[in-house]
Amino acid sequence: MTSVHAQNFPVYNNFFINPYLYNPAEAVTDYTYVYALHRQQWTAIEGAPTVSTLTFNTMLNESRAGFGGKISQYKRGLLTTNDITLSYAYAMPVGQKNWLMFGLSGGAISNTIDMAKVSDPNDPVLLEYAANNMQPVSSFGMLYRSGSGFNLGFSLPQLFPPKFNNPGSFTNTTVSPADNVFVTVYYKRKVESKIVSRRSGNVKRKVKTKETIAPLEFYFNYKYSKFGTSQFELLGKLNLSEHFWLGGSYRLPYGLTGNTGFKINRLILAYSYEPVNQPEEGFSQGTHEFMLGLRLGQKKKFKRVAPVLRSTLTKNPAEKHTARFQEGTADPNEINKTESANKRYFVVVKVFVDFNQADTYKRRLQNEQFNGDIFYNPQDRKYYVHVLETTKASEAHEEIKNLKTYTKIKNARLLVVTGEK
Numbered sequence: 001m002t003s004v005h006a007q008n009f010p011v012y013n014n015f016f017i018n019p020y021l022y023n024p025a026e027a028v029t030d031y032t033y034v035y036a037l038h039r040q041q042w043t044a045i046e047g048a049p050t051v052s053t054l055t056f057n058t059m060l061n062e063s064r065a066g067f068g069g070k071i072s073q074y075k076r077g078l079l080t081t082n083d084i085t086l087s088y089a090y091a092m093p094v095g096q097k098n099w100l101m102f103g104l105s106g107g108a109i110s111n112t113i114d115m116a117k118v119s120d121p122n123d124p125v126l127l128e129y130a131a132n133n134m135q136p137v138s139s140f141g142m143l144y145r146s147g148s149g150f151n152l153g154f155s156l157p158q159l160f161p162p163k164f165n166n167p168g169s170f171t172n173t174t175v176s177p178a179d180n181v182f183v184t185v186y187y188k189r190k191v192e193s194k195i196v197s198r199r200s201g202n203v204k205r206k207v208k209t210k211e212t213i214a215p216l217e218f219y220f221n222y223k224y225s226k227f228g229t230s231q232f233e234l235l236g237k238l239n240l241s242e243h244f245w246l247g248g249s250y251r252l253p254y255g256l257t258g259n260t261g262f263k264i265n266r267l268i269l270a271y272s273y274e275p276v277n278q279p280e281e282g283f284s285q286g287t288h289e290f291m292l293g294l295r296l297g298q299k300k301k302f303k304r305v306a307p308v309l310r311s312t313l314t315k316n317p318a319e320k321h322t323a324r325f326q327e328g329t330a331d332p333n334e335i336n337k338t339e340s341a342n343k344r345y346f347v348v349v350k351v352f353v354d355f356n357q358a359d360t361y362k363r364r365l366q367n368e369q370f371n372g373d374i375f376y377n378p379q380d381r382k383y384y385v386h387v388l389e390t391t392k393a394s395e396a397h398e399e400i401k402n403l404k405t406y407t408k409i410k411n412a413r414l415l416v417v418t419g420e421k
Contacts, residue, residue: 010039010051010074013249013257013272014291016219016237020057020068020087022182023141023155024103027089028066032058032296035268043285049076057087059300064091070105083109083137091302097147099302102140104159109137136160149189149214155182179226186219215239219249229253261291268293309407310399311347311387312369345396346375346415347388347403358383375415384415 012021018035020026035055042048057068066089074081085107091099111133141155156177191212199205217237224230235249237259247259254274261270274287349365349372352358358374362385365372375384387409388399396414403409 010049010072011231011251012037012039012051012053013259013274013289014261014270015221016186016217016235016247016259017261017268017270017291017293018055019153019184020055021053021070022157022184023143023153024068024087024105024139025089025101025141025143025153025155027057027068027087027103028059028064028091028099028101029057030059030300030302032056032300033293034296035291035293037289037291039287039289041287043288047077049074051075058297059302061300062303064093064303065089066091066103070107078114080112080114081109082112083107085137085139089141091145093302094144099143099145101143101145103143103155104141105137105139107137108134110134149187151184151186151188153182153184153186156180157182181224183222183224184219186217188217189214210242212242213239235259266295268295309402310390310395311371311403342418343391344417345390345393346384346386346417347396347399347412348375348384348386348415349409349412350385352383352385353381355383358385361385370409375417386415387412 012018014037015021018033018037020029020033021037033056035053037051037053037055039051040048041050051072051074053070053072055068055070057066059066068087068089069085070087071084072082074083085105087103087105089101089103091101094100138159139155139157140159141153143151143153145151157180159177191214215238217239219233219235219237221231221233221235223233231251231254233249233251235247235257237245237247239245243263245259245261245263249257249259251257257272257274259270259272261268263269268291270291270293272289350358350361352361355374355376362372362374365385365387370387373386373389375386375389376382377384387403388396390396393414393416400412400414403412
């Protein structure tokens with residue numbers, strides 16, 4: 001009897017685009033994604049492994065739950081493995097910007113033998129194997145995701161102890177959940193949209209940038225296998241623009257891989273090539289992997305823990321003096337800098353031309369536990385009802401974002417006032 005190869009899981013080069021391939025906890029995503037992947041290993045060698053996979057995953061909007069599904073076919077030699085699984089994942093907030101996610105997958109897996117290529121199709125070992133090849137399959141995964149871009153993942157791809165076949169003799173062996181373990185650490189930071197100043201000719205305008213990914217991404221994977229070959233992999237990805245990237249990885253003990261891809265609106269195209277991972281030098285044209293992805297629908301929102309709003313803190317209204325003011329959005333590049341005491345930032349909710357109306361609205365806000373107050377501008381003779389006054393632009397911007405996200409106040413905006421208090 002030849003040695004047993006219990007690792008019945010294919011390798012994916014484009015896992016960094018679709019990490020759900022390895023970890024069911026990655027089903028919680030901010031968009032709905034559909035991916036189709038095909039991998040041809042050791043091209044031009046008969047019976048070389050091929051993998052075809054179709055996945056779907058999404059998050060329920062305004063929730064912390066996600067779900068997904070995967071259908072795959074893994075061919076190598078006489079054997080073909082088909083599996084179908086469904087996943088459920090849940091994210092627990094750790095503070096305001098960090099998450100701890102858990103995922104569980106379940107389904108069925110089957111192995112079939114190409115009897116047309118078998119010398120003795122009546123072999124009782126083959127017949128018994130063919131009659132008992134349907135098994136349940138399950139996997140479990142965890143993921144810690146930080147707002148800084150740091151991610152730490154862990155998954156057990158064989159939660160049930162299924163029986164895997166020996167490709168040499170078609171005998172079975174029972175595998176425990178800890179016999180295959182996948183660990184990943186990666187850095188992928190989102191750059192949120194913001195208001196910036198841009199000049200077009202002689203005109204300077206405020207424009208909102210798109211949410212993007214930072215130029216550099218790094219990934220480290222460790223796949224432990226009790227019976228097969230354990231693997232280390234280090235990958236780097238360079239986003240040359242929001243539409244095009246290049247990448248490369250080194251997988252020990254197999255060698256180098258090159259990656260490239262395009263993102264055009266909602267369509268994602270990716271390709272990878274392994275030049276040296278082949279059983280016999282010179283007999284193969286390398287390994288090719290293609291991926292096609294589609295992003296569906298609008299961006300989903302996580303249900304976060306509501307923060308403590310500064311505008312709900314009670315304080316005695318302060319007397320307001322005449323001040324020179326300007327209305328607009330402060331330069332985001334100046335947000336984290338210390339502000340002058342002569343510069344004040346107001347989170348304005350509504351503007352009135354009549355004081356009685358402004359006062360009535362202020363009292364209504366106070367009844368709703370907001371710190372309602374009024375600022376009068378003599379230049380336009382209007383009364384600005386606000387819920388927060390601060391000398392820090394960062395606090396004002398954060399409060400506006402939190403009010404729009406967690407309260408009924410969706411029209412909060414910034415008022416910048418300069419002059420003596």
